[in-house]
Each structure stands twice: as C-alpha cells, then as structure tokens.
C-alpha cells in the first residue's frame with residue numbers, strides 16, 4: 195500500500211496522479227482535506243516570468259539556480275492547469291473558478307519604484323523576458339480605484355484557482371478512481387534503517403502496511419522526518435487574508451510592497467468570483483510554529499491600513515472573514531521533491547510558498563517516481 199501523509203494540495207495532487215496511473219494509495223489526513231494552507235491560500239498560479247518576479251521580491255537571497263528551477267516547475271504546472279480543471283469539473287461538478295487576467299504590481303513610493311525597476315531588470319536577465327512597465331496614470335486607467343499615490347506599475351499576466359475547491363477536486367477525483375482517504379493522523383512508523391524501508395505506519399489504533407511513503411505534511415513534515423532520523427528545519431511563515439465586501443471593488447488583481455515590521459511584503463488585493471475581495475500577505479515569522487494558524491488582531495489592522503492607503507474606497511469595506519495559515523519554506527528555498535536521502539521507499543513533496551501553482555507537476559513527478567520504483571522493486575522481488 196502507498197501511504198501519503200497530508201491531504202493538502204501536495205498530497206492530493208500526488209494521489210490524483212497515482213490514481214490516473216492506476217496505482218492504489220491511501221491519503222492520511224489528520225484534519226480535513228484542504229483544511230490548512232492549501233484551502234486558505236490566494237491560489238495564484240505562476241508562469242515562468244511571474245514566478246521569477248515574485249521570488250526576486252520575496253527571496254532576495256535565494257540562489258538564482260534555485261529560483262530558476264522553481265520557476266520552471268511552476269511554469270510547467272501552470273500549463274497543466276486547464277486540463278486538470280476540466281477533468282475536475284467533468285468528474286465532480288466542482289468548479290475550481292479558474293480565472294486569467296492581468297495583475298498590476300504597483301509602486302507607491304520612490305523606494306518601491308526603484309525596487310520594481312531593479313526586479314524587472316533582474317527578471318529580464320534571468321528569463322530574457324521584458325516586462326511591461328506603465329505609468330501611474332495608465333495603471334489608474336486600467337484600475338480606476340487605485341490610489342493617486344501609485345507612481346508606476348508593472349503589468350504581468352495572472353491566473354488563479356480557488357485553492358480549497360481545487361484541492362478538494364483533486365481528492366474527489368482520486369477517491370472516485372480508487373484512492374482511499376482516511377481522516378487520521380500518522381503518528382508512528384515501523385522501519386529498518388539498515389534497508390532504508392518503512393514497513394508500517396500507525397494511524398489511530400491501526401498499523402497500515404506500507405510499500406511506499408509520501409511525506410506531504412506541510413509544516414508538520416519536520417516532525418515526521420525527525421522520527422525517521424532526517425533533520426529538516428523549514429522556515430515557518432504565517433499568511434493572513436481578509437475577505438471583504440464593498441459596494442465598489444477593484445476588478446483587477448493589484449499588489450504593492452509596503453514595509454511591515456521592517457520587512458518588505460507583498461500586499462495583494464483581488465476580486466473573487468462571488469464579488470467579494472481577498473486581501474492580505476504572507477510574512478509573519480516571529481514565534482510562528484506549525485500550529486500558529488490563528489488570525490491576529492495586529493495583522494487585521496495592518497491589512498486594513500495598507501488597503502485604505504492603496505485602494506482608498508476600501509476604507510469603508512466590511513470584513514466578512516479573517517483567515518490564517520502557516521507555510522513551511524524549505525531551508526534552501528524552492529521545493530524538496532523526490533526520494534528522501536538514505537531511504538528507498540520514502541518520498542518528499544515539500545514546498546513553502548507557491549505550492550498550489552507547482553502542484554500539478556510535483557504530483558505527477560512523485561507518482562511517476564513511485565511507479566518506476568515499485569515496478570523495479572517488484573521485478574527484483576520476482
């Protein structure tokens with residue numbers, strides 16, 4: 195039996211692709227499908243240029259090779275989305291609300307303007323793609339509700355899914371095709387370090403036989419890997435978002451980069467299919483652990499103040515939801531995908547930010563790797 199720990203987007207995408215390959219598996223989820231970051235994210239899907247642009251902002255110190263590899267995975271995932279979205283709709287009737295359009299990355303101060311221009315240059319060097327820079331007036335022609343203080347904007351493409359629906363859709367298709375979903379926590383393992391094989395996984399009072407184990411447990415992966423003798427220390431970051439309603443709302447995805455607690459953050463605002471708005475940022479790191487998914491009053495205030503500055507009409511918006519989730523960035527940035535070091539049948543599907551966007555390719559890659567390994571092991575056994 196193949197066991198996947200984690201019913202977030204990484205685990206569910208792996209289950210979906212295993213199901214497509216006709217390989218039975220069990221997903222263990224300690225809460226509910228998509229209950230953590232995967233159901234609470236913004237849901238943006240990054241093409242090559244957008245991924246590089248975003249990482250140049252948020253991971254200033256990451257190595258270019260890490261940045262480029264991640265962007266290639268994101269871009270490949272980006273191209274796989276339309277087919278997966280159709281498949282989910284046909285098999286489950288879940289509409290994942292796939293949308294495409296443009297995003298405006300805006301500068302409200304001279305410092306932000308300089309950063310946008312320098313990141314645009316960096317993106318050109320890394321991808322060979324020239325991004326379109328427009329004036330503040332031009333950006334207000336596209337999105338009239340932007341503050342008169344917007345000085346300049348970079349215009350990029352965007353695509354988005356509603357992340358909870360997408361994660362649930364993957365799980366439902368996988369389940370229809372024979373994958374079992376068990377709502378239990380994986381608590382312990384029986385294994386042999388000599389052979390590098392995990393034989394059984396404990397879920398509740400049961401020990402489940404294990405032919406292959408996929409660790410896709412988001413911020414809880416560190417603790418699972420520790421049990422297997424693997425030292426893995428991710429960098430935990432909390433993201434928080436407000437859902438707002440307002441008689442007049444922006445019709446485009448707009449973002450700017452204020453400093454919050456001394457750190458530059460990506461403060462984003464975008465319209466949802468139901469007419470509400472989502473707005474927020476990821477960037478809260480102080481004392482954050484895997485379980486810090488409580489919304490905070492401080493963040494609510496920060497988001498509200500930034501919005502009133504950026505899109506003044508939203509000073510009168512009503513907050514109808516406040517959500518928070520933790521994501522765990524791998525120590526080197528990017529993502530960790532493949533066989534766990536020192537183990538023959540343990541696979542890692544670990545990502546921090548950007549997991550929704552990369553999930554089609556990561557799920558497919560892990561499923562293919564397991565398929566090849568299992569066929570190989572069965573051949574040797576035979």
Ligand SMILES: Cc1cc2nc3c(=O)[nH]c(=O)nc-3n(C[C@H](O)[C@H](O)[C@H](O)COP(=O)(O)OP(=O)(O)OC[C@H]3O[C@@H](n4cnc5c(N)ncnc54)[C@H](O)[C@@H]3O)c2cc1C
Nearest residue numbers: 200202203204224232236237238380412433548549550551
């Ligand atoms: C506010 C915010 C905005 C974001 N915006 C975007 C975006 O626009 N685009 C994008 O691509 N990404 C975005 N992200 C990042 C994205 O949410 C993550 O990359 C992605 O959800 C990670 O998926 P995951 O499956 O690894 O983790 P999770 O969603 O955390 O799933 C892990 C699952 O494992 C389960 N689990 C853990 N331990 C056990 C155990 N022992 N036994 C059983 N189950 C277990 C948990 O309950 C959880 O459901 C955003 C994140 C946040 C917080």
